[in-house]
Amino acid sequence: MSEIDRKRIEIAEICRVEGHSAVSVTIDDGKVTEVKLEVFEGTRFFERIVLNHHFDEIPHITSRICAICSTGHVLAAIFSLEKIFGFTPSRKTNLLRELMHLGMIIESHATHICALALPDFLGTPDLLSFATTHPEAFAIWGALRSLGAKVQTVVGGRPFHPVNLHVGRFAHEPDAAELMPLLHMLSNNMDIAIKLCEILLALKLPFEKTYQSSFLSLISEDSHYSYFGRNVISSEGWQASVNDYKQYMDERVVGYSHAKHSTVSGKPFMVGSLARLHFFSERLGPAAGRLYGKSPLSAGQQNTVLNNLAQAIELVEAIERAQAVINQLLNYPQEPHESFVAPVPTAGQATGAVECPRGTLYHYYQLSEQGAVMAADMITPSAQNAARIEHDIRVVAEEYHGQQPSQMLEKNLETLVRAYDPCNTCATHMVRVQYANID
Amino acid sequence: MSCARPIPKVAVESLTGCAGELLIILENLEKLLPFIRLSRFTFAQSTNEVGPVDITFVEGSVSQPHDLEKLKKIRANSRWLVAVGNCAVWGCVQKGGCSACSPENMLKSVYGEQSNIEVMRAAPPREYVKVDVELSGCPINATQFLSVTASLLKDHLPYITHKPVCLECKLRENPCVLIEQNLPCLGPVTAAGCGALCPSLGAACYGCWGPCESPQMDAMATILAEKGFSIADILVRLKSFGAPDKLFERIESLLPRDPSKEGNLYV
Numbered sequence: 001m002s003e004i005d006r007k008r009i010e011i012a013e014i015c016r017v018e019g020h021s022a023v024s025v026t027i028d029d030g031k032v033t034e035v036k037l038e039v040f041e042g043t044r045f046f047e048r049i050v051l052n053h054h055f056d057e058i059p060h061i062t063s064r065i066c067a068i069c070s071t072g073h074v075l076a077a078i079f080s081l082e083k084i085f086g087f088t089p090s091r092k093t094n095l096l097r098e099l100m101h102l103g104m105i106i107e108s109h110a111t112h113i114c115a116l117a118l119p120d121f122l123g124t125p126d127l128l129s130f131a132t133t134h135p136e137a138f139a140i141w142g143a144l145r146s147l148g149a150k151v152q153t154v155v156g157g158r159p160f161h162p163v164n165l166h167v168g169r170f171a172h173e174p175d176a177a178e179l180m181p182l183l184h185m186l187s188n189n190m191d192i193a194i195k196l197c198e199i200l201l202a203l204k205l206p207f208e209k210t211y212q213s214s215f216l217s218l219i220s221e222d223s224h225y226s227y228f229g230r231n232v233i234s235s236e237g238w239q240a241s242v243n244d245y246k247q248y249m250d251e252r253v254v255g256y257s258h259a260k261h262s263t264v265s266g267k268p269f270m271v272g273s274l275a276r277l278h279f280f281s282e283r284l285g286p287a288a289g290r291l292y293g294k295s296p297l298s299a300g301q302q303n304t305v306l307n308n309l310a311q312a313i314e315l316v317e318a319i320e321r322a323q324a325v326i327n328q329l330l331n332y333p334q335e336p337h338e339s340f341v342a343p344v345p346t347a348g349q350a351t352g353a354v355e356c357p358r359g360t361l362y363h364y365y366q367l368s369e370q371g372a373v374m375a376a377d378m379i380t381p382s383a384q385n386a387a388r389i390e391h392d393i394r395v396v397a398e399e400y401h402g403q404q405p406s407q408m409l410e411k412n413l414e415t416l417v418r419a420y421d422p423c424n425t426c427a428t429h430m431v432r433v434q435y436a437n438i439d
Numbered sequence: 440m441s442c443a444r445p446i447p448k449v450a451v452e453s454l455t456g457c458a459g460e461l462l463i464i465l466e467n468l469e470k471l472l473p474f475i476r477l478s479r480f481t482f483a484q485s486t487n488e489v490g491p492v493d494i495t496f497v498e499g500s501v502s503q504p505h506d507l508e509k510l511k512k513i514r515a516n517s518r519w520l521v522a523v524g525n526c527a528v529w530g531c532v533q534k535g536g537c538s539a540c541s542p543e544n545m546l547k548s549v550y551g552e553q554s555n556i557e558v559m560r561a562a563p564p565r566e567y568v569k570v571d572v573e574l575s576g577c578p579i580n581a582t583q584f585l586s587v588t589a590s591l592l593k594d595h596l597p598y599i600t601h602k603p604v605c606l607e608c609k610l611r612e613n614p615c616v617l618i619e620q621n622l623p624c625l626g627p628v629t630a631a632g633c634g635a636l637c638p639s640l641g642a643a644c645y646g647c648w649g650p651c652e653s654p655q656m657d658a659m660a661t662i663l664a665e666k667g668f669s670i671a672d673i674l675v676r677l678k679s680f681g682a683p684d685k686l687f688e689r690i691e692s693l694l695p696r697d698p699s700k701e702g703n704l705y706v
Contacts, residue, residue: 172642
């Protein structure tokens with residue numbers, strides 16, 4: 001009678017996430033004894049690849065870490081390099097960078113919410129059934145994705161892996177004739193973004209209880225909701241400069257995964273839309289603020305699956321804010337040959353950070369006097385969330401393995417992982433849960 | 440003619456890369472869905488079949504044994520295998536960014552001495568299996584992707600040219616940023632297809648589509664050296680996006696290299 005009743009949940013490949021990962025859960029005598037989130041995307045060594053490259057190549061190379069958040073990787077690199085040079089970009093450059101970033105937020109959030117997360121709730125296992133049985137949601141995705149891609153194409157030159165963003169400046173500053181159509185496109189899509197948010201507000205969560213942890217987010221230096229900043233805030237009540245990320249965050253290699261695991265004060269934490277809204281909901285624009293007020297988030301709920309809704313609120317916010325940015329750009333005093341002093345390469349080191357769709361992204365570089373990279377480090381949001389995803393699976397599997405039938409639990413665990421919008425190409429696709437009784 | 444032919448099956452697979460080609464394909468699927476059956480696309484759907492398909496699009500490079508196993512299965516199951524994106528055609532930055540580094544040393548420097556992750560030197564699928572069509576780009580051009588797909592659905596192998604970016608740049612009547620602005624533009628040795636995106640915005644082409652046909656690397660290096668760039672810097676730039684090492688043998692022979700140093704430490 002000493003046999004252990006062992007159940008294993010094996011999710012061999014999580015579908016509808018970016019990159020390749022698997023989940024395994026071991027349940028012995030009704031107790032969850034082991035949880036592993038295995039990221040098996042091939043390793044790509046970007047910290048090593050960038051060495052010896054001249055600084056002007058770095059944004060182009062780091063862009064390739066991940067397509068959907070390429071703008072974030074470009075900006076984090078530029079912010080770090082400009083910090084090293086002590087360079088302050090023009091206000092117009094900052095506005096264009098913000099617009100570019102908002103384009104990424106719109107495209108990435110729309111793709112995740114509609115194409116990756118929503119099919120769980122709509123019960124559409126493949127794209128064809130999604131397109132044919134829920135044409136309205138499918139059309140919303142198409143429209144919002146095109147909107148985000150268009151913003152990034154006008155500002156950055158293409159929908160991802162932008163070619164127009166450089167250290168110090170834009171190669172070409174889009175003029176009023178290029179920006180005006182964007183303004184119309186943004187205002188025309190506001191209603192469907194709100195509609196998408198309302199679809200998400202009405203969804204039933206698969207679990208009432210998920211793991212709770214601290215949140216971490218950049219603090220914007222502006223008064224509006226923003227994705228840029230030089231300091232972070234923790235819900236444990238402290239703030240720090242991103243330059244000190246190695247002091248407040250531990251990163252360790254785990255044997256079974258190609259993604260490193262991060263902890264703060266020895267515990268997993270969460271970055272991303274839920275975290276940002278936790279700190280800065282009062283900075284939202286009017287439409288996004290109203291939707292937030294109607295959401296369970298405003299009542300203090302922190303259920304992980306609500307991250308989908310948090311992204312939908314940010315999507316509305318991004319469309320509102322992008323219009324404000326364009327209006328500022330259109331009213332920007334015309335100075336055709338604004339005096340531009342290119343950054344002068346100097347030796348030094350600094351950390352740049354940006355709030356990507358999935359959370360805070362850090363890039364650290366050390367440069368030689370000639371402007372070549374001597375050392376580099378990149379900490380991605382998906383790597384920061386990896387440890388928390390494991391804890392979340394553990395908490396949920398423990399709470400619900402007796403309550404939900406195995407097939408449902410398996411499916412719901414996948415929904416849980418997907419809510420983080422994990423990006424495994426950054427951190428370095430179908431969940432199949434197998435229950436087996438091993439004696 | 441129009442007698443009952445089964446709907447062609449299409450699969451979209453990825454090895455190691457940034458998932459950019461998956462995004463381009465996902466964004467253009469609506470145009471294809473009426474004509475194909477999407478058998479596999481784990482990035483985009485939960486129900487995926489195994490077994491033979493008419494066309495497989497594969498993105499990413501072979502960077503680990505897992506990728507190679509997967510690629511061999513993909514090849515065995517595909518009538519047409521189409522490699523999409525720079526990663527799958529040249530190996531992109533994970534091959535070219537540090538082409539002289541050993542993967543084992545890179546692993547140690549990023550994941551620590553004890554790491555047991557299995558790694559391979561990043562390489563495009565063609566180095567391991569027969570590839571029927573190669574579509575470079577970082578990302579690929581959506582129009583090219585759709586026309587190649589249309590062609591293959593009619594059982595016709597498309598013809599793809601690899602003219603240099605300069606050709607597209609001249610057609611757009613851009614001023615030359617290499618000659619007139621002394622920017623390190625790699626347009627003369629880079630495959631076109633992007634529409635000369637960077638020079639059209641006043642920036643230097645950085646080679647993201649990989650090399651054009653018969654790239655004149657020696658001449659390119661000479662021009663850049665005349666502009667004041669060091670041979671070391673030039674080599675690093677020319678290799679960043681996966682151009683094969685054998686194109687650089689002559690340029691490299693000009694450089695004194697310290698054999699005790701590993702990697703692209705010419706600087």
